[in-house]
Amino acid sequence: MSKERENDKDITITPKPSQSPLVIMKDMFKSLLSNNQKLMDILFDLLSSSDVKVANDTWELLTILPLNMSLKTSLEKLQIENEVNFC
Secondary structure: HHHHOOOOOOOOOOOOOOOOOHHHHHHHHHHHHOOOOOHHHHHHHHOOOOOOOEEEEEEHHHHHHHHHHHHHHHHOOOOOOOOOOOO
């Protein structure tokens, strides 16, 4: 068994009776993304990009992913130099 397969997380989604198959697939996809440590490492590296659009788009993606322990820990360790309110 490959090392990557050993690190795979169970992403079982328990659908609510009223959920459409599309919503269930979106939730599964988000869960797959949030449980992929390589991807999370890349996304957190992109947060410090000098390209503001890349950093902002990366942040938007991170905010829609389900929170797992690794993501929670990474967010807590983030050192934010300054906050910008774009509203």
